[in-house]
Amino acid sequence: MGIQINPSILSADFANLEAELGRIADADWAHVDVMDGHFVPNLTLGLPIVESLLKVSPVPLDCHLMIEQPDRWAPAYAEAGAQGVTFHAEAAAAPVRLARELRRHGARAGMALKPATPVEPFVDLLPELDMLLVMTVEPGFGGQSFLDVTLPKIRRARAAIAGAGLDVWLQVDGGVSASTIERAAEAGADVFVAGSAVYGAEDAAAAVAELRAKAQAACG
Numbered sequence: 001m002g003i004q005i006n007p008s009i010l011s012a013d014f015a016n017l018e019a020e021l022g023r024i025a026d027a028d029w030a031h032v033d034v035m036d037g038h039f040v041p042n043l044t045l046g047l048p049i050v051e052s053l054l055k056v057s058p059v060p061l062d063c064h065l066m067i068e069q070p071d072r073w074a075p076a077y078a079e080a081g082a083q084g085v086t087f088h089a090e091a092a093a094a095p096v097r098l099a100r101e102l103r104r105h106g107a108r109a110g111m112a113l114k115p116a117t118p119v120e121p122f123v124d125l126l127p128e129l130d131m132l133l134v135m136t137v138e139p140g141f142g143g144q145s146f147l148d149v150t151l152p153k154i155r156r157a158r159a160a161i162a163g164a165g166l167d168v169w170l171q172v173d174g175g176v177s178a179s180t181i182e183r184a185a186e187a188g189a190d191v192f193v194a195g196s197a198v199y200g201a202e203d204a205a206a207a208v209a210e211l212r213a214k215a216q217a218a219c220g
């Protein structure tokens, strides 16, 4: 699939989400941060709004569920038609069963790791996943600084994916900007979530293009 740029609507104007999705029509996916105020100390939006966004979005929705009990709540996002659903490894009781359920409903199944969660305990689960998300900030808020301490984990995750001969996308999320994306791409990420770097720019399409060009250049 190559390099993908997924703007996070967490940094968009929540009063004008349809128009804000229109600004990123050149992106690959729109990243939708679902936060429950428990798994992370922030509250955003849930299934009814995702259902509405699915009707108007020019790009597929990559739903990142920062919630407790994803085994209970995540399948409904896939059933609603979300093209990608990512749950957190730290919160899932039965990640394999959950990933299979998401896929059965036609969604790409993603699993996310917080910065301090190692990838090694989950390597054997990779064949059950379509995407692994390595968080490059502590989840909960946009506008934080990229954590360079996550780079070795991105490298180890890429090595595990390549070593197993899998086509699992490796996403990074948090602090991704024109000045950090090359480091993440060199470490092996291929899907980049960017909130403030895209929605904070006057020209969102130009910001997406710049991020894409930098990531592609870094991958050689």
Ligand SMILES: O=C(CO)[C@@H](O)[C@H](O)COP(=O)(O)O
Pocket (backbone or CB within 6 Å): 008, 009, 010, 011, 031, 033, 064, 137, 138, 139, 140, 141, 142, 143, 144, 173, 174, 175, 176, 193, 194, 195, 196, 197
């Ligand atoms: O999941 C999250 C934050 O928890 C992200 O998706 C943020 O929305 C990224 O925002 P920036 O760091 O790019 O501003």
